Amino acid sequence: MERKRFISVSYLPKSLENRAEVKDLSEELSLSAVHRIIRKAGAERVGEDAAEELARVLEELGVKIAKQAVELSSHAGRKTVKASDVQIAAKPFTEK
Numbered sequence: 001m002e003r004k005r006f007i008s009v010s011y012l013p014k015s016l017e018n019r020a021e022v023k024d025l026s027e028e029l030s031l032s033a034v035h036r037i038i039r040k041a042g043a044e045r046v047g048e049d050a051a052e053e054l055a056r057v058l059e060e061l062g063v064k065i066a067k068q069a070v071e072l073s074s075h076a077g078r079k080t081v082k083a084s085d086v087q088i089a090a091k092p093f094t095e096k
Helices: 031-040 048-075 083-094
Strands: none
Touching: 031 083, 048 083
16 A cells, blocks of 8 residues: 655645655655665665665565564563564564
8 A cells, every 4th residue: 555645736845846746754764764775785776766665665564563563562461562572573574
């Protein structure tokens, strides 16, 4: 499910006036951080669309892992999510 936010063009800078859609402003990962991740993976150049898509995918996976970690901590009778909860929750996504 793609997250998009529609806003009045009167709030947009001149360079974006022709866009009807604007990405959701509540994204948690900065695009510059995602650009660095892709470059660490070996890319010489990174397209803006690639960085935006990876940010979306990573955020989606992060939320799934976080929800599972919350369930694990709750099951253990804790309100605090610990690193071990996150590690266990992330295992299905990190195993090769």
